[in-house]
Amino acid sequence: MATSLCCGLHTTPPGSPQLHQWKLSKKKGRCPSLNRVKSATVTSKLELSPLPYLMNSLEPYMSSETLEQHWGRHQRAHVESLNEQIEGTGFEEMSLEDIVVASYNKGDPHPSFKHAAQIWNHDFFWNSMKPGGGGKPSGVLLELIERDFGSFEGMLRELKRAASTQFGSGWAWLVYKANRLDVENAVNPCPTEEDNKLVVAKSPNAVNPLVWDYSPLLGIDVWEHAYYLDYENRRADYVSVFLEKLVSWEVVSSRLEMAMAQASGRGKQGDGNEEDEMSDGEAVEMYLDSESDDSDAE
Numbered sequence: 001m002a003t004s005l006c007c008g009l010h011t012t013p014p015g016s017p018q019l020h021q022w023k024l025s026k027k028k029g030r031c032p033s034l035n036r037v038k039s040a041t042v043t044s045k046l047e048l049s050p051l052p053y054l055m056n057s058l059e060p061y062m063s064s065e066t067l068e069q070h071w072g073r074h075q076r077a078h079v080e081s082l083n084e085q086i087e088g089t090g091f092e093e094m095s096l097e098d099i100v101v102a103s104y105n106k107g108d109p110h111p112s113f114k115h116a117a118q119i120w121n122h123d124f125f126w127n128s129m130k131p132g133g134g135g136k137p138s139g140v141l142l143e144l145i146e147r148d149f150g151s152f153e154g155m156l157r158e159l160k161r162a163a164s165t166q167f168g169s170g171w172a173w174l175v176y177k178a179n180r181l182d183v184e185n186a187v188n189p190c191p192t193e194e195d196n197k198l199v200v201a202k203s204p205n206a207v208n209p210l211v212w213d214y215s216p217l218l219g220i221d222v223w224e225h226a227y228y229l230d231y232e233n234r235r236a237d238y239v240s241v242f243l244e245k246l247v248s249w250e251v252v253s254s255r256l257e258m259a260m261a262q263a264s265g266r267g268k269q270g271d272g273n274e275e276d277e278m279s280d281g282e283a284v285e286m287y288l289d290s291e292s293d294d295s296d297a298e
């Protein structure tokens with residue numbers, strides 16, 4: 001029997017602070033929450049989500065020309081392509097997040113994956129920034145950063161390294177790793193790390209941490225279209241400015257709070273259901289699609 005990864009319903013835009021709920025199901029290869037999803041998610045065409053700020057409000061660090069191209073052209077193209085591809089298919093009744101995970105298909109992606117994931121990734125990215133961003137986080141987020149990376153500066157170094165070493169197009173992520181999944185026989189970006197901690201990861205093309213069952217807290221777009229108008233080929237400069245002048249640590253803190261609450265809730269749920277879900281010893285497989293490198297010209 002195939003094992004499927006699936007997640008719960010969401011009615012808020014994927015980029016906004018929210019709790020993404022996962023369940024691991026081996027029952028008939030479909031998400032047990034889909035019945036609930038049907039009543040809460042969009043069954044008509046997806047629309048391009050509006051930016052959470054004015055087009056010129058991130059200047060001089062990210063220009064309105066970049067946003068017009070990046071959001072208004074690249075992301076819009078993904079929305080239009082996804083709508084065309086999923087019309088008349090089972091994906092049409094799913095939430096965007098469910099489409100991302102289902103279409104990833106354990107590393108053998110359906111053609112709609114790159115469009116669904118890039119829509120989700122970009123909504124998440126836009127909501128990770130704010131005018132007057134940057135600075136330093138506080139509270140639980142800072143405590144965990146210092147616990148897991150030694151210092152805030154240590155985390156920044158690791159995140160910048162991931163962003164600068166992602167070959168070709170892709171993303172760098174700060175994530176909360178809280179899965180309980182047996183990832184044996186899988187290509188997992190942080191297989192030796194303990195759970196319930198912050199980790200940095202990078203991913204090629206459209207792949208995002210949802211397919212690893214990680215909770216993304218911050219995503220940096222390192223596709224060339226994200227920075228070439230403002231920084232030409234200087235990716236490292238763009239990443240530094242993003243972290244020093246644009247990132248909203250308040251949003252990242254909110255995402256962490258929800259990820260930890262979700263992990264806690266799932267742990268309690270797992271205490272009662274783990275035997276039912278994992279009892280047949282079937283290996284859970286997760287794969288990282290690192291072979292192909294999509295063109296930056298979307």
Ligand SMILES: [Fe+2]
Pocket residue numbers: 070074122221223225226
């Ligand atoms: Fe992008």
